[in-house]
Amino acid sequence: YDQVFAVFDAFRTEMAGIDRVIINAGMGKGQPLGTGYFYANRQTAETNFVAALAQTEAAMEIFRAQNSGHLVMISSISAMRGMKKNLTTYAATKAGVAMLAEGLQVELQNSPIKVTTIFPGFIRSEINEKVKNTPFLVDTETGCKALVKAIEKEPKNASVPGWPWGPLGFAMRHLPLKMVGKMM
Numbered sequence: 001y002d003q004v005f006a007v008f009d010a011f012r013t014e015m016a017g018i019d020r021v022i023i024n025a026g027m028g029k030g031q032p033l034g035t036g037y038f039y040a041n042r043q044t045a046e047t048n049f050v051a052a053l054a055q056t057e058a059a060m061e062i063f064r065a066q067n068s069g070h071l072v073m074i075s076s077i078s079a080m081r082g083m084k085k086n087l088t089t090y091a092a093t094k095a096g097v098a099m100l101a102e103g104l105q106v107e108l109q110n111s112p113i114k115v116t117t118i119f120p121g122f123i124r125s126e127i128n129e130k131v132k133n134t135p136f137l138v139d140t141e142t143g144c145k146a147l148v149k150a151i152e153k154e155p156k157n158a159s160v161p162g163w164p165w166g167p168l169g170f171a172m173r174h175l176p177l178k179m180v181g182k183m184m
Contacts, residue, residue, distance in 0.1 A: 001054040008058035017066055021059035022151065023097075024074040025051040028127045030089035041089040048093035056100055063113045070114040072151050073101040077121045077165050080172040081180045105156055117157045118150060121165035136164050 012018050030044040031037035056071065063069030076094035083091035101117040108115060122134045123143025138146070138161055150158040159165035172180050 004054040020070040022072040023055045032085045119159045
């Protein structure tokens with residue numbers, strides 16, 4: 001983790017400041033809890049949350065010193081509610097990332113430092129290339145263009161792509177867990 005701080009500081013020095021940091025630490029190696037795969041769940045948690053925390057700390061040190069910047073936290077649509085089986089640890093870590101961002105949004109609401117949380121739905125990438133029956137999957141190019149468009153608007157929160165994930169995210173947050181479990 002020390003390297004994260006050194007690399008961020010080197011970028012800041014080389015570029016005389018940093019305008020935006022996008023934190024996208026993520027892997028989906030998790031397994032159902034209690035099935036003997038603690039190592040996989042721990043690795044997912046360390047990558048998705050602890051590594052994101054280190055990057056957030058490093059970015060915020062720079063942004064606080066500059067009194068400016070845009071922090072973008074890539075969460076997941078799965079962070080909206082608890083998920084089952086292989087998604088349990090992944091979703092929990094992405095919910096943690098979203099709460100880090102929300103805490104900063106509350107703290108920095110009257111500051112020139114902006115914080116955005118992105119909740120991507122299924123965008124084709126190496127993390128999901130072997131997953132079958134992925135609902136509403138968009139190709140990499142479409143997903144990346146939607147991510148860039150959302151990030152450049154600097155909202156507090158955005159589901160990407162907006163359709164169908166905006167309405168589905170709302171539904172996931174408000175429907176009974178039994179229904180959410182059938183959706184995902």
